[in-house]
Amino acid sequence: MGLIDGISIQLSQMALVLALSPLLTGLVRKLKARLLLRQGPPLLQPYRDLIRLARKEAVVAESASWLFRIIPYIVFATTWVAAALVPTFATGLLFSWSADLIAIIALLGSARFFLALAGMDVGTSFGGIGSSREAMIATLAEPALIMIVFTLALIAGSTQLSNVAGFMLSTGVGLRVSLGMALIALIIVAIAENGRIPVDNPATHLELTMVHEAMVLEYSGRHLALIEFSSSLKLLLYTALIACVFVPWGLAPAGAPLHVHLIGVVIFAAKLGVAGLMLAVFETMIAKMRVFRVADFLGAAFMLGFLGTLLRFVSRSL
Amino acid sequence: MPDMIEALGGAAPVCSHLPWPRRIVDAETWSELAGHLAEGRWTLAGLWGDIGAVHMALLDARQGELAVATLECPAGQFPSIARHHAPAQRLERTVSDLFGLKAVDAPDDRNWLDHGRWLVRHPLGACSTAAGDGEPYAFLAAEGEGLHQIAVGPVHAGIIEPGHFRFTANGETIVRLEERLGYVHKGIESLMAGAPLERTARLAARTSGDSTVAYSIAYARAVEAALGLEIPARAHWLRALMAELERVANHLGDIGAVCNDAAFALMHAHTGVLRERVLRQSNASFGHRLMMDKVIPGGVAGDLDRPGIDGIRSLVATIRETFPRLIALYDNTASLQDRTVGTGTLTHALALQYGCGGYAGRASGRSFDVRRDFAYPPYDTLQFDVPLFQEGDVNARLWVRIREVEQSLGLIDQILDGIPSGETSVAVARAGEPREGVALVEGFRGDILCWLRLDPAGDVERCHLRDPSWFQWPLLEATIEGNIVADFPLCNKSFNCSYSGHDL
Numbered sequence: 001m002g003l004i005d006g007i008s009i010q011l012s013q014m015a016l017v018l019a020l021s022p023l024l025t026g027l028v029r030k031l032k033a034r035l036l037l038r039q040g041p042p043l044l045q046p047y048r049d050l051i052r053l054a055r056k057e058a059v060v061a062e063s064a065s066w067l068f069r070i071i072p073y074i075v076f077a078t079t080w081v082a083a084a085l086v087p088t089f090a091t092g093l094l095f096s097w098s099a100d101l102i103a104i105i106a107l108l109g110s111a112r113f114f115l116a117l118a119g120m121d122v123g124t125s126f127g128g129i130g131s132s133r134e135a136m137i138a139t140l141a142e143p144a145l146i147m148i149v150f151t152l153a154l155i156a157g158s159t160q161l162s163n164v165a166g167f168m169l170s171t172g173v174g175l176r177v178s179l180g181m182a183l184i185a186l187i188i189v190a191i192a193e194n195g196r197i198p199v200d201n202p203a204t205h206l207e208l209t210m211v212h213e214a215m216v217l218e219y220s221g222r223h224l225a226l227i228e229f230s231s232s233l234k235l236l237l238y239t240a241l242i243a244c245v246f247v248p249w250g251l252a253p254a255g256a257p258l259h260v261h262l263i264g265v266v267i268f269a270a271k272l273g274v275a276g277l278m279l280a281v282f283e284t285m286i287a288k289m290r291v292f293r294v295a296d297f298l299g300a301a302f303m304l305g306f307l308g309t310l311l312r313f314v315s316r317s318l
Numbered sequence: 319m320p321d322m323i324e325a326l327g328g329a330a331p332v333c334s335h336l337p338w339p340r341r342i343v344d345a346e347t348w349s350e351l352a353g354h355l356a357e358g359r360w361t362l363a364g365l366w367g368d369i370g371a372v373h374m375a376l377l378d379a380r381q382g383e384l385a386v387a388t389l390e391c392p393a394g395q396f397p398s399i400a401r402h403h404a405p406a407q408r409l410e411r412t413v414s415d416l417f418g419l420k421a422v423d424a425p426d427d428r429n430w431l432d433h434g435r436w437l438v439r440h441p442l443g444a445c446s447t448a449a450g451d452g453e454p455y456a457f458l459a460a461e462g463e464g465l466h467q468i469a470v471g472p473v474h475a476g477i478i479e480p481g482h483f484r485f486t487a488n489g490e491t492i493v494r495l496e497e498r499l500g501y502v503h504k505g506i507e508s509l510m511a512g513a514p515l516e517r518t519a520r521l522a523a524r525t526s527g528d529s530t531v532a533y534s535i536a537y538a539r540a541v542e543a544a545l546g547l548e549i550p551a552r553a554h555w556l557r558a559l560m561a562e563l564e565r566v567a568n569h570l571g572d573i574g575a576v577c578n579d580a581a582f583a584l585m586h587a588h589t590g591v592l593r594e595r596v597l598r599q600s601n602a603s604f605g606h607r608l609m610m611d612k613v614i615p616g617g618v619a620g621d622l623d624r625p626g627i628d629g630i631r632s633l634v635a636t637i638r639e640t641f642p643r644l645i646a647l648y649d650n651t652a653s654l655q656d657r658t659v660g661t662g663t664l665t666h667a668l669a670l671q672y673g674c675g676g677y678a679g680r681a682s683g684r685s686f687d688v689r690r691d692f693a694y695p696p697y698d699t700l701q702f703d704v705p706l707f708q709e710g711d712v713n714a715r716l717w718v719r720i721r722e723v724e725q726s727l728g729l730i731d732q733i734l735d736g737i738p739s740g741e742t743s744v745a746v747a748r749a750g751e752p753r754e755g756v757a758l759v760e761g762f763r764g765d766i767l768c769w770l771r772l773d774p775a776g777d778v779e780r781c782h783l784r785d786p787s788w789f790q791w792p793l794l795e796a797t798i799e800g801n802i803v804a805d806f807p808l809c810n811k812s813f814n815c816s817y818s819g820h821d822l
Contacts, residue, residue: 125466126468206807209581209807284584285651286653288580291490293656
């Protein structure tokens, strides 16, 4: 595969995640609204919101430090890079060979670290509450995610997502208990990481119950636009991650002709649609859990990931 | 147990006070009454100021009796009731704000409704001008290692009324909550003083918009009691019909809203549809979605025609068909129950002490409903149960409201079946002498007290409206202790106290 191909695939991947992520957010909102007997905002509303926010003046609290101003850029950059590493429509990503799943976790972890700092920077009580809750959720979600990565890596023999996807596409995989466990665990972690119900409610107006929204309460204008964009990117990233590992069909292999890549894009869009629908239905069906129950919820993900890893040592076929 | 009136002793006022007695007592009896209240013999139903006097309404729920005790305070002070009976605290602070009458030895002498932002001081007493640039407010202390404060409001992220909440928390666990209210003080009592009946009726109807029918009934009943006015039977029945529609609409809305605060928006969407149907039918039948200004002194404005009755019947049928499915949805959603069961428990003792009315009291085992215990027409001839739960948590408050919706539907059926024909209002004639009236009416939140004095010209000289929230707001503070910060919205919504009705 030529370098030009690699670069162009990588660039189109980066553009694609940017272009599609607000649409996924809009889709979930629209579907949820329809399920709740409401008309809902147009699918393209998140794009309009981002443009509107980007045009607005950014009001920064007097007590905010320089960190507060640069964090939206850091968060956006790290999330975007992480999203660029997950194969969406093709496996032949140029960056993919320089960074694996562990790097993605690290990138997202640092984005969260900075966001939590920003929450505390201004010194309002809500920011502090949000940051402390986010830190609690993160300390539970990250070990679970690492366990899931171990399970996958032991099965596929690699932490490179392209390799994992390639292995999953091969015929020798079959049905494995540990893979099922990893899938459920990954979904739980994805829900927690993206602040969806039942862990957090992205649509709430209740300051006291917020997690993610409480941290970013002080942001406005272009800063807020970047943070909202990062949230959308993160949702897309996790969807792409689950799709690439567990339903890798349709991914264009390295060196495939152009039309295969185009089909890959269409299939990816379809996967996003299905994921959005499942998320909307799931969120409609359950209530948010008590803050301290999140530990049980994520504990289950950790245990599943851990069991999945252990099973690999018991039997090669599980 | 001494009879309430006997215990009051004292002299009757110059003008007649109907339907329950008022007695002018001396300071000694006043303090004795505080003792009776503290022992839980009677319930404090209200405490409000007048020119140079304070009034206190006492309730004997078991006997179905109410009495008003008056203490004249020429020196501008009166013995504190709150010193012996905590529920009087905010009422005394309000008397001090509005009238400048000081409660002696009061445990809390901070201002309550007056934040120093008004351009007057003691607007109803010896009125003087003020700068209005605000005064610092000392919140109660909570000390300990690792405690931090969270200030919420008065402006909230959602479209709700303004009120300030100061939490002191240890991590997520709430150690103390202190409310600060008064941001929506509209000066209703000042506006009412000296205003004609029509205008005061409109003001009373706007004290708390979600209970506008109940407020209008309370006000109208107080006027009618003062003037000894008999209104047509049909008017009583139409009032009850409106009151039940209002109750159903509010309960439906709030059942969904409580679930929504646990991020279960599905329930909110469905109850929202039902509530909207009730409001639209109210508009079709009575000409206003909230039925504002439809209850007037002397009867009701307008009448209910045949299509109006049929519309309500089909509305009741729709709710009967849909509502059980929603209850089942609530009951079968474990993740929702996990949030409501055991959250925000109000003890029976506190509910009794504060005379907590409505669903908040009935969820904590205080069996009191004005419609039953002080049955006013037409409730004295209607059949209904007063649902009672003992647990006192969010779940219990929700269940009381679910059961009350069912009872109200039954009441609406009975009213539509039995409504007498005839006139809907009578003319209100002036008495030519000062008259006083008092009324107690069950709104959806609980018992609303209305006390007023009419001057010889027939205008309102003084009117006091006591919202049930006066005795529920303090209980929210007690209820939330030991709960986690993130559960506060859920507890708050399950009480759903009125800001507007409280701030007057």
